[in-house]
Amino acid sequence: MFELFKLLGNKRLFVLLVGLVTFIALMGFTLGPRTALSWPEKFLKDSVGFVQYVFYKPASAVAGFFKDVANMRAVYQENEELRIAMGHYTRDRLKYNEMEKTNDRYKDLLQFTAEQRNRYNYEYRIAQVISANSDPNSRTINIDIGENADIKPGMAVTSQEGLVGVISHVSAYTSTVNLLTSMDANDPNSNAIAATAVGKEDTVFGMIESFDPKTGMFKMTKISEESDIKKGDEIISSGIINNFPKYMRIGEVKKIEVGEYGLTRTATIEPYASFLDWKELMVVIPPEVKE
């Protein structure tokens, strides 16, 4: 060992090399899916998360107030639009209630199992954002619920506008959300989301695979040539793979091109979620499956 020090000339270089190897090993070890965090990580996350919660809440209230004042003019227009939407909603509700009842009756007649019946009865849990990481290499945000609210890695997180991200790590009282902006086809950690268009669930199918930070758009690939996907279609998740929930609003089709090998099409999708000014989010909890 002593000869090695002499060989290297000084101790500093040796320490640097050991540090380098340690850090690369740490990164390699923590990369990739981990089922649970170790207790020091949980402790740090929870205690820092609590302090962040104390700071974020009043700050976001103040920021929200100034924003509201600035947007005073837009409020009138928004109110008008909301009134129209409300009218649509009350009309549709009558129709929906009746249809749901009919549907339930058919399910009874066809003897659906409980699992089949509850497959899409998702529970939405409100969460408060406590901090945001603005690192462009991996964007994450922290929310104020964790294991105490049965949150598990892999659950979808959505805002009022649309799908925002996926839970990546959970500690006792906080959890981290990996935003969809870090999604990429070459990334071993991110899974593609199966998607379809509203009203064309039987004909349109594709995979939301990557997010392009340069344009701020998603790329939906593997759309069959026969599908009648059009510009302006509303894209939602179809929930057919990876237990990813159904009916998550993702974005609007902006452009359709011929895909890589000319056999499929690729659509460019503008996300509904803005990925800015975080407040409340909703975590989608799938119904429990009995084994």
Added chain:
Amino acid sequence: MVTRKQVLFLLLFVLFIAEGTILPLLIPSGWQLRISANLVYVVILFIAVYHHRHTALVLGIFFGLLHDVVFYGEMIGPYGFAMGLSAYMMGLIFQAPRAPLPVMVTVVILGSLLNDTMLFFLYKLFRLNHVTFDWALLEYMIPNLFIHFVFALIIYTPLRKQLERIGKRKSKVQEAS
């Protein structure tokens, strides 16, 4: 004052918290995706120049790892590594207790470029980012530089005074012993 160091450390922690909570709300919406200010790192650079590079190394690794664990998205380690090593390297080259303002500003600019570049290539190494370096440089590294520059100008006078007081006490203790 025995507690000056501890108070400075606590203030640094508060700055770390503010960076994740208050700062994103202060930045206008149009710039939120472009600015990722690392204010704690600027303070650590001050410590590297006016105090000692070893303190800066330890603080860089500590706050970097804290950042990594709290915002654990992909992996733990890149911030701890990049902040620690780049602060140490800047301290190794520029450590001078009497460095004037222009030198300090240069250190802040070079240091934050070094830190962002290191982070970029660490993520590149694990194939987690897929943009080109020149795009990243124009998109967020240079806007970041301006924020760090302004922040360095704001904290220059008070922070330097505090660090000099800590330094004086240290040298007195050394003389006495």
